Amino acid sequence: MVVRNVRIRFGSLADRPDQMLVGLMSAYGTHLLRWAIAILYLWFGSLKLIDASPATELVVRTVFWLPPRMALVFIGSWEVLIGAGLLFTHPLVLRATLFLLWLQIAGTFQVFFLLPQAALQGGNPLLPTLEGQYAIKNLVLIAGGLVIGSTVRRGTKESRRLI
Numbered sequence: 001m002v003v004r005n006v007r008i009r010f011g012s013l014a015d016r017p018d019q020m021l022v023g024l025m026s027a028y029g030t031h032l033l034r035w036a037i038a039i040l041y042l043w044f045g046s047l048k049l050i051d052a053s054p055a056t057e058l059v060v061r062t063v064f065w066l067p068p069r070m071a072l073v074f075i076g077s078w079e080v081l082i083g084a085g086l087l088f089t090h091p092l093v094l095r096a097t098l099f100l101l102w103l104q105i106a107g108t109f110q111v112f113f114l115l116p117q118a119a120l121q122g123g124n125p126l127l128p129t130l131e132g133q134y135a136i137k138n139l140v141l142i143a144g145g146l147v148i149g150s151t152v153r154r155g156t157k158e159s160r161r162l163i
Contacts, residue, residue, distance in 0.1 A: 030148065030150075030151055033144050033147055035087070037083075037141060037144050038082075038083045038085075038087050040083070041080065041082045041083030041086065041101075042080055042083030043083075044079055045075075045076045045078070045079025045081075045082070046076065046080060047076070048075055049072070049073060049077065049080065051069075051072060053076075056072060058111060058118070058131050059071055059075050060072065061118070062110055062111055063107075075104075075107075082097055082100050082101050082104060086148070091152040094148065094149070094151070094152045095149075098148065101141070105141060105145070108134075108135050108138050109135055111131060115131075118131050118132075119132035
């Protein structure tokens with residue numbers, strides 16, 4: 001027996017679960033991104049404050065205008081402040097926090113100008129060192145900051161509901 005004209009559309013079977021998953025990602029993705037970046041900044045900043053960061057030498061060498069311990073405290077405090085600020089949804093707090101984040105991120109890229117030998121193997125921009133990779137990963141933080149920044153004009157009712 002041959003059954004003809006019986007078609008099961010995978011698209012129609014997957015449409016409802018897909019809508020649900022996309023809805024969940026839309027509702028919670030930005031908030032989870034904000035919390036994840038907050039945790040990262042709190043964690044990495046705290047490591048600098050207790051002088052336990054693997055990036056200590058890099059920080060000291062790029063923030064050369066401050067004594068070593070003060071450079072770590074300065075950058076570590078700055079990062080902890082960014083992390084703490086990301087835990088709040090108030091538009092003014094987020095704007096100020098994102099301003100600090102942009103300045104901090106810009107500072108991380110100075111390694112390519114101040115210490116290219118530490119950031120690139122043989123000066124080749126296609127061959128970053130571990131330190132170079134540490135700086136390049138901040139491209140993801142830039143994108144995350146842009147996504148978070150896109151929320152500052154949303155209604156405060158919606159922001160508070162999804163904290």
